[in-house]
Amino acid sequence: MTDWDAVVVGSGPNGLVAANLLTDAGWSVLVLEAQDTPGGAVRSDRDVHPDFVHDTMSSFYPLAAASPVVRGLGLEAHGLAWSHAPAVLGHFDPASQRWATLHRDRELTAAGLEDLHPGDGEAWLELCRTWDVVGDSLVGALLSPFPPVRNGISAALAVRRAGGLDLVRTLLTPASSLARERFGSEAARLLIAGNASHADIPLDAPGSGLMAVLLAMLGQTVGWPVPQGGAGRLAEALVRRLQSRGGTLRCSAEVVGVEVDRGRARGVRLADGERIRARAVLADVAAPRLYGGLVRPEDLPARTLRRMQDFQLDPSTIKVDWALSGPVPWAVAPPQAPGTVHVADSVAELTETYAQIDAGAVPDKPFLLLGQMTTTDPHRSPPGTESVWAYTHMPQDVRRDAGEDGITGRWDHDDLERLADRMQARVERLAPGFGDRVTARRILGPRELEARNANLIGGALGGGTAQLHQQLVFRPVPGLGRAETPVRGLFLASASAHPGGGVHGAAGSNAARAALLARRLRRV
Ligand SMILES: Cc1cc2nc3c(=O)[nH]c(=O)nc-3n(C[C@H](O)[C@H](O)[C@H](O)COP(=O)(O)OP(=O)(O)OC[C@H]3O[C@@H](n4cnc5c(N)ncnc54)[C@H](O)[C@@H]3O)c2cc1C
Numbered sequence: 319m320t321d322w323d324a325v326v327v328g329s330g331p332n333g334l335v336a337a338n339l340l341t342d343a344g345w346s347v348l349v350l351e352a353q354d355t356p357g358g359a360v361r362s363d364r365d366v367h368p369d370f371v372h373d374t375m376s377s378f379y380p381l382a383a384a385s386p387v388v389r390g391l392g393l394e395a396h397g398l399a400w401s402h403a404p405a406v407l408g409h410f411d412p413a414s415q416r417w418a419t420l421h422r423d424r425e426l427t428a429a430g431l432e433d434l435h436p437g438d439g440e441a442w443l444e445l446c447r448t449w450d451v452v453g454d455s456l457v458g459a460l461l462s463p464f465p466p467v468r469n470g471i472s473a474a475l476a477v478r479r480a481g482g483l484d485l486v487r488t489l490l491t492p493a494s495s496l497a498r499e500r501f502g503s504e505a506a507r508l509l510i511a512g513n514a515s516h517a518d519i520p521l522d523a524p525g526s527g528l529m530a531v532l533l534a535m536l537g538q539t540v541g542w543p544v545p546q547g548g549a550g551r552l553a554e555a556l557v558r559r560l561q562s563r564g565g566t567l568r569c570s571a572e573v574v575g576v577e578v579d580r581g582r583a584r585g586v587r588l589a590d591g592e593r594i595r596a597r598a599v600l601a602d603v604a605a606p607r608l609y610g611g612l613v614r615p616e617d618l619p620a621r622t623l624r625r626m627q628d629f630q631l632d633p634s635t636i637k638v639d640w641a642l643s644g645p646v647p648w649a650v651a652p653p654q655a656p657g658t659v660h661v662a663d664s665v666a667e668l669t670e671t672y673a674q675i676d677a678g679a680v681p682d683k684p685f686l687l688l689g690q691m692t693t694t695d696p697h698r699s700p701p702g703t704e705s706v707w708a709y710t711h712m713p714q715d716v717r718r719d720a721g722e723d724g725i726t727g728r729w730d731h732d733d734l735e736r737l738a739d740r741m742q743a744r745v746e747r748l749a750p751g752f753g754d755r756v757t758a759r760r761i762l763g764p765r766e767l768e769a770r771n772a773n774l775i776g777g778a779l780g781g782g783t784a785q786l787h788q789q790l791v792f793r794p795v796p797g798l799g800r801a802e803t804p805v806r807g808l809f810l811a812s813a814s815a816h817p818g819g820g821v822h823g824a825a826g827s828n829a830a831r832a833a834l835l836a837r838r839l840r841r842v
Pocket residue numbers: 327328329330331332333350351352353356357358359360374375376377378379380381382571572573574602603604635637709767770771772773774778779780781811812813814818819820821822825
């Protein structure tokens with residue numbers, strides 16, 4: 319039987335990035351994917367309506383566009399083309415009946431904010447100027463292995479140049495306070511604070527401000543692009559590049575076990591019993607699955623098993639896809655059409671919504687992240703129509719419904735329909751006539767998401783909470799803050815490893831670098 323240099327379990331963006339980097343280093347690499355198509359949470363389909371492309375899960379890729387690793391792969395040569403919406407992000411404030419809009423052109427963003435409240439434009443430009451000094455180093459430090467030695471030093475120097483302790487304080491300030499301190503209009507505050515809600519860090523907790531600033535500033539510098547033709551095109555480009563360099567991908571190949579002998583990974587076992595030998599195994603697998611079944615408990619130290627009991631998932635997700643016969647009929651049209659729209663009436667409401675989730679309640683006013691995909695990329699549906707989605711976060715364990723529909727948290731057909739109606743009503747309020755334009759609707763609850771990607775445990779989209787207590791050296795658990803695992807030759811390459819969720823390929827790159835180093839040190 320041939321030994322592969324590496325087997326990569328899972329073909330999400332992290333797995334495919336890892337496989338590409340190892341192939342570049344001359345390794346023989348086999349990627350094993352449980353589903354019948356590659357890409358993990360980076361996929362698109364025509365299941366909602368045959369004329370419409372819908373991204374099954376993720377859609378907008380500012381982190382990929384900013385990621386030195388993804389950029390370094392030169393995916394444009396393998397068929398990837400990016401598309402941008404006229405505006406990056408919009409948030410409508412019902413109280414003032416005004417939109418705050420983020421543009422790739424910072425002056426345009428600032429002019430719009432200044433128009434909402436004198437001084438907000440300058441406040442925005444000041445944030446941009448600070449980001450000019452620290453942004454690249456900070457992104458580099460976030461996306462490299464922890465502790466980030468080279469990027470860390472450069473980030474520390476940049477932070478000093480950009481204001482030292484004042485800047486550190488700004489980045490540690492919770493998003494809700496940051497928004498209040500810096501901006502006068504509620505719309506501008508919402509524009510910044512809504513970004514923190516992409517992760518599950520409460521708006522009033524440290525770390526949420528950094529997330530809010532990071533996503534807003536990436537919108538400013540690289541935009542929030544989408545792959546032309548659908549999210550799946552990004553995965554296809556990664557696969558095409560891998561195969562062009564001799565890497566191999568096998569779909570419909572679920573790994574059910576990592577074979578360990580005397581503390582060292584020797585390969586994997588597939589669901590049909592086939593055994594595949596490899597010198598290194600890179601797992602693009604959620605940590606609770608890797609340490610909760612794929613590796614036998616007897617092959618793991620007791621402390622790892624104990625610490626994994628405290629591993630915290632991020633909230634659940636419910637996603638609704640719509641095929642619309644026309645554009646979203648916004649009652650007040652945004653000045654320029656945004657690709658992403660955040661729906662929340664106020665920063666206070668947003669804070670309350672996340673407190674409800676934390677308390678196990680289905681929010682009565684769920685926060686929506688909404689994507690206008692045909693607006694962003696005309697290839698998604700016929701001219702004049704719109705491919706739209708919205709998703710919202712839910713508690714992993716529902717105790718009650720804060721609304722009036724008696725949603726139980728079983729997430730059966732009834733629960734999903736009721737929640738989708740609640741979400742749709744939120745859109746309808748801002749865009750009367752939205753429902754009349756719906757020609758097809760699909761609802762993906764936790765079970766439907768997990769059936770399409772086993773990493774999305776209970777609908778958790780980030781591979782584990784993004785809150786500070788489970789980041790950096792604490793990810794996935796204290797003591798395992800790097801790609802190396804307690805099993806020699808086994809590396810954690812998924813979003814459960816630092817730096818967490820999002821399509822940036824950093825966890826895959828960190829795992830590939832760790833495997834290459836282990837080979838140099840003759841440890842694999
Ligand atoms: C609804 C939703 C919306 C999102 N929106 C965005 C967004 O707009 N922008 C963004 O940057 N991020 C977004 N994300 C997050 C982002 O998609 C993920 O963080 C990212 O895909 C993680 O990549 P990964 O490679 O670690 O794992 P995944 O993409 O989850 O891929 C894991 C792969 O491993 C396979 N696998 C798992 N177990 C096995 C096994 N035992 N054997 C074989 N194969 C296995 C799975 O089938 C899957 O293909 C979103 C996620 C979701 C779910």
